[in-house]
Amino acid sequence: MAQAPTAADAAAPEAHSDGEHEKTTTGLNHRKLLMWAFLASDCMFFATLIATYLVYKGKSKVGALPEDVFSIPVTSVSTFVLLMSSMSMVLAYAALRRGSLKGFRIWLLSTILLGSTFLGFQVFEFYEFINHEVTIDCHEFAANPDGFSPFEAGIAGDECTEGVDEYEGIHGLTPRTNLFGTTFFTLTGLHGTHVTIGVIWLLGLFFYSFKKGAVTPARHLDTDLAALYWHFVDVVWIIIFPVVYLFGVFEGFPT
Amino acid sequence: MTSLSASMIKRPVHPVGVWGWMTTIDHKKIGILYGITAFINFLIGGVEAIIMRAQLSGSNADIVSPEVYNQLFTMHGTTMIFLAIMPLGAAFFNYLIPLQIGARDVAFPRLNAFSYWVFLAGTLMLHLSWFLGESPNAGWFAYAPLTSTAFNPGHGVDFWVVSLQVLGIASLAAAFNFIVTIINMRAPGMHMMRLPLFTWMTLITAILLVLAFPVITVALLELLFDRNYGMNFFFTAAGGDPVLWQHLFWVFGHPEVYILILPAMGIVSEILPTFSKKPLFGYSTVILAGVIIAFMGWLVWSHHMFTVGLGPIPNTVFTITTMAIAIPTGIKIFNWIFTIWKGSVEFRTPMLFAVGFIVTFTIGGISGVMHAMSASDAQQQDTYFVVAHFHYVLFGGAIMGIFGALYYWFPKYSGKMYNEGQGKTHFWLMFIGQNLTFFPMHFLGMDGMPRRIYTYGADMGWTEVNALQTAGAIVIVLSVLVFMKNFIQSWRSGKQAPGDPWDARTLEWSISSPPPEYNFEEIPIVQDRDDWWAQKRGLVPRVAPSEGSGDGHGIHMPQASFWPLVAAIGIFVGAWGVIYSVPVLIIGAGIMIFGVYAWSFEPVNDPEPTASGDAN
């Protein structure tokens, strides 16, 4: 196994690592390596949550189900918002690399606003679910019971008694209501927590950029790391949207 | 933020004494902290075991109540796995990895300190549950629905959940640190296939850790949410399935047992070559076997669930995968044996432990293969046969390996030589003791003695064997006492140790015992596997190192910091808040966030010229 030392062994060339002049074995920056290891690990975190969600899909015994509460149009918009926030994030990073601190700040602020908007949508959605209102026309139910979801049919069966024309009441979906509530709120809630941490991080970065020399084209690693985290959070949503929302109301799947 | 800390408490500059230990970011000191804490935990776990053995040594005994007994076996298992074996491994990762790869410290020294302090927080939390009368009692694997508030209304399970989450944070932080360190901080010429085996096994273990712990993190959150917020993850009335807990736990739990054993395998792979004066037989194969074991470890988890009723297809699949994993394990064992074969063997204490490991780990492996077949496991599951199996692999495997390491690297970390005679006495007492304690368990298990029972009837025919096992446990206790006497006395007043007392092979032996703060005066240029051996034997021409003046001056070591400790305190306080009080949780979270925030803005070294470490 003995080999003559090579020039590469003896020399110690500067590593090309993002302006941070650490000498590392691979030439890659320690923190960037750490971030990618962390993201691989976070994949397992969300995998477990998604697996739990899927195990319990269609198994709820009572309470509202996806078809009762999901609004695909609304969630499509929030998905679009989050996707655009990834675009603005990468444009912020590109602006920084180009030397435009102003461009960096504008695009970063856009990301923060878009991310916050997404969070707003989530909060709105959670609020709507928890305060979900059910309105049933009892005559319509009598004429066409199959046109109602199992959840609503159950309520109609209880409430549409003799002489009742219409029923209106709150039948909210909470984490305690049923398996769907438990798994849905936990999965999307923890994703939202990740987004919140991201927004706080980006806000911190935004204010940090006003300190002289703190954020420069040479010192772009901080932004790179924040951007990687942000894109990951978006990528997780790219999975959650079809698996939870689209497949949630898809007729071929148990709800 | 640096001005904030400067105005309140000055950042330490070469601190000494207790403050020095509290703010250290030196991997060697952190390794020692881990080792001492973990060893104390091992003793506590041992006391828990001895009480159980006392209770079981006679039929219908009432030394402890069934309720306390349940807490004892839960705490014994949890303590030994998470508070003893894992951190003892971490002690060696910490101390050795930078030395073995030719670096001055790990990639993230403050994160390293943070890992230790958070580990200490988890340790304290779990042990303190005893004093509050609220220790967990549902087994170290905490199956639902026994863990639900309906069946477990006190705080015991919450202590288990929260302590494990805290310990998980510590383990994850450390694992990320070692992955980056091993990949990114190797000395010039230290190619991956020149790394010492212990470093390789550490890398594989760390990768397993970062992939497996998120699974238990989610499972623990789900259990916490069920217990404290009335959710339905494992609540059967709402359709929740306790089997899901088992799956999630064991998807983590099986890789976890490889996390427990791979470091010990790495240790053995270092000791055997040194005391056989031969290189490790089949270096690449042993590494590849380790990688395969780590990969296949993800494919076997439901062998812990053969009697749950998964059905014939899952049972068959997991039988096959579990049997298959014996193959790479066997490959390692053969390579170890071939390493010794025709070597110039010296049976010093570390070698005794390494060879002992091979014997007892193999026995544990054999009973493991017997479990692998779901049909035979149906008889063995939940009996003492299983207890025999895992004590052979964990005590006969991991613990023996760790004691081997404690002796092997003792000169390096203490600077002294231990007493060889006492070391050998320790080994033989421990080897005999563990076989006396655990071998008869195979027979008890086959005879039907169930696990986790606090007593048994006089007419079962188990009394004499149990008494024998308790005697064996006492022999183990004696052996540990011998070890402790040797350890403490030798560290205090043993003979001064040279840098390389064993004529060993890897880089940590090329520097003084103990090493200076900066490890290497000059970062070595590595030209061979077992480079230090090659240097000594003149097998490779030497190349002058690329940096260093040869006297340790001008080496800048990262500066000590107290922010990791602050952040860990925040986690500790917050953890209590999760169980008892939301305001406390908020305060704890606040302290943690403040600590992390200050830490991020603190430079690696303060920019004053006198602050950087002139090596002393």
Place this chain on the structure above:
Amino acid sequence: MATEQMTDDHSLAAGPAGSEEAESHSEHPTPLTYFKVAMTLVVLTILEVVLFLIDALSYGIIPVIAILSIAKFALVGLFYMHLRFDHRLFYTMFVAGLILALGVVFAIMGLFSWFDV
């Protein structure tokens, strides 16, 4: 958010063992590329929603949506997260975690009778 300190890291990290391909500065995508990726993501999302509304596809929708999602995932990963242009090690680390994650999800689905016929 750590403040980068240049000097001290010299002493910690040993020199590189060989010259690995570092980040290739000449291959940065332009803002226009990023915008095109964004538009592709939008189109793919619209496709997902529209196709999903077509009942006729029935179970055929599953692979279609899966492919569309994977395409979106890949676009963000390769372009926005720069995996296409960075050192292969990052890609390997992330994909390894991803494959394991997918494996665990499908295994658990299987064990809970999702794939029983």
